[in-house]
Amino acid sequence: MDSFSIMANSILAVFSVMQLGLIPIMAEGETTVFGAVGEQVILPCIDKSHSDGVTWKYNDRVVIKYQGQLLKGITPMVSRSELNKQEMSKGNFSLILSQLEHSDAGKYICEVGSRTFKVQLQVFEVTGSPSGYLLQGENLMLSIQGSSSANVTWSNNRKDKVTATQSRELKNGGRSLQIHNLQAEDSGTWRCHITSLSAKLDIPYKVLVIGFHNLNQEILYKAVNSTVSFSYSLSTHLLQIRELEYVRVGLEWKLMIGSKYLEKFNFNVTSKEPLWSKQMANMEVTWKPSNHLEVKLPRVQSKDAGWYQCQLTVSRGRVEKAIHLVVMTVSADPVGPLSKWANVTLLCKLSAPIPPNAQLFWEHVNGTEKKLNMLGHSEVKVKTKTVGLWRCSLKVENNMMTSIDYTVVKAAEWNNYVIWAAVGASIVLLLLASLCTFICTARQRRRRRAEKMARARRDLIERRTCQCQLQLKNDYSDA
Template sequence: DIKMPYKQLHVRNLKLSDAGIYTCEYSSHKVRTSLHVFQLTISLDGHFLQNEVPELILMQNSPSHLPDLSITLFDSNSNRVTPELRNKSPQKYIMNLKKLEATDSGTWVCQVHSDSPLINQNISFAVKVLGFQNPDLERKYAAVDSTVILSWRLNFQKIKWKEGFTGQLNWKQQEGANTHELFDFNVTAQGHLHETKKSSNFLFEIPGRKPESTIEVKLPRVHFNHSGQYQCQLEYQGRHTQSKIELVVMKVSANPAGPLSRGANMTLTCQVSGLLPPNAYLRWERVNGTKMDIKNSKQHEVKLEVNIGAAGLWSCHLIEDNDRKISLHYHVEEAAVWINYVIIGASVGGGLLAFALGCLCITTGINWRRRRQRAKRMAQARQHLLENKTCQCQQ
């Protein structure tokens, strides 16, 4: 299009083949302009999943020699990004960007520079990264019988993602164990989320009320064997990305259970369901106790035992980076005084009863032996009478 009255030439839908020398003739005047054309292409039409690496192709065409270009990239947060140059020719530059995060969505800038001829050109391009606002791996601690809600915050509404995608929530107790699908979900192009429960052997709920663009699972009464990895996975056009939450469950117990008698001992045990990171450990301590009432676990220990001989409130803490992540309490009751007296009395009474039974047995044995001897003498007397070995006086 030629715009009057300034004699401007507008070239629409510019292509590489449009590069060249353009001459404007007016009367006896001629003005020549050299047009250098750049074409920037990003893979997958700029739609990526978290942790994917985009490919960027910059092509150039010019009526003169093609200059050696210096390329600098700036992400959506105006941070400088150094691309990996995979292939280079005078006309084409093929680069790999960094591994994308969910926060990288937005407008990026490719800055092209040349000294001869002098070129300073900024080319903007859009990047959309579908993913999680959670870290790739998160650890969460819970006490046995407590209520736990695990959440994954998706960014599809924040970045105005206009394509439908699917996903699922899986659980496995440990690496190498079988994976159980808890539920799957799909998000329409209009941004509507639909969830479908799959597992019936696992006690969990899908909360009805939750923050927007959030995937949640609720464990109303967590068991020790509910620990493990909960993985939320997104799928778009056959590609996948995921975010994991590792649930670590803690419990405390006593052996023997029940009140602590005077002079007796008890073992308190604090245990977690999985390995702890190197900067985490367990600690037993007696509330309002002394330093002697504190015991810490060693690195990588998942069970901590403490032998006690005093009643009181004992607490087990899981400490990570000097921060108490979770605490469980165990109240050790002292047996009442009358119970101790009953125990002592029962012991003494039992001893006396045993002694009395022993005496009774001895007396009974003696009497039984005497009766047996008497019966034996009478039998002998009868025998003598029958044999007429004795005389009887006549009355």
């Protein structure tokens, strides 16, 4: 028999033996599965031949086995492993692992009848340093722990891919993300995306930043004698942070940059306190325990201008936000009615310099006169003879911020006001004088009448006394 015939017969013999099941078929291709620490993962094993039994092994040690009944081995993950019996009847022998640990990573083998399936499990974890809640302005390092062969990318809380910037730094080939100067807007779920040729995984990481919204410099422009409201909103619901053991809220004030803050008030926050409102330092303070402080200051004066800084102090540090209050005042020289041919100087002034994109100006309401301030000046003057309503206004980027009205009155008009006021006062005084005269006269009449009656009574008594004495004397004489 030639060599070709011998080779052909040998191949046929091998196939015959394999069909009889005497020689195991070669193992199936290896599958890679990614899992996250603390989560659940499914290791696939599909065999539509509906075999009655399956054995799962980890590092050649039995994890779980089913041959008519369920048997478990002694591997570390055995208490966290299970099979879906309903799916097994459909040929699905996948292994379910719960509460993954780093030690669960490795090679798993699924044996179903004569078939063998290999699964390579890689376990990853995203860690943050520091962990737990963070304060505004702190830095956060996110790192991925696990296989170094996978490709790693990151996305922020708005699902945008993170690239290297001044505040975002990628390290260790992208396996670590350094977030500098955290802001309230950074709170939310960040994600680590892990990919390879055969597997992928997204791991979320919740970033919780305690801070104030809109940390940019906030300026409130208010007219004198108006009411101002300072609003401070936190990015996080404080009562939802279990680690917070100490929370203190306070308000400070200073007149100008460079001066020292002076405390207006402070209070401790407890989870049991409902929404409350109190009077503190001549202010109405409203606190919503979750994340909001509102302070109302009535009848603002020039002395109230300055920076109002809210401080939130926790056991790990503090965050703060300042609001700048700028007060507008107006005055006139001379004060009072404007005499004929005289001028009046109207002055409008702010308690702080205005920005370059602002306009401070006087205008005559329903008139054409208008006077703008000089660039960079915080006051504007207008010298005028025009009577009527004048208005000082402040616009920033064409948005009206605040205004004050002042009325210039003619002297004649003022004199009329004075005359009518004098006439009215005279009438009132005359009525009061008449009333007083009537009351006094009535009292005098009553007094005279009382005195007259008293004299008559006294004379009558004296007269009766004399008559009695005379009668008594006559009686003695007769005796």
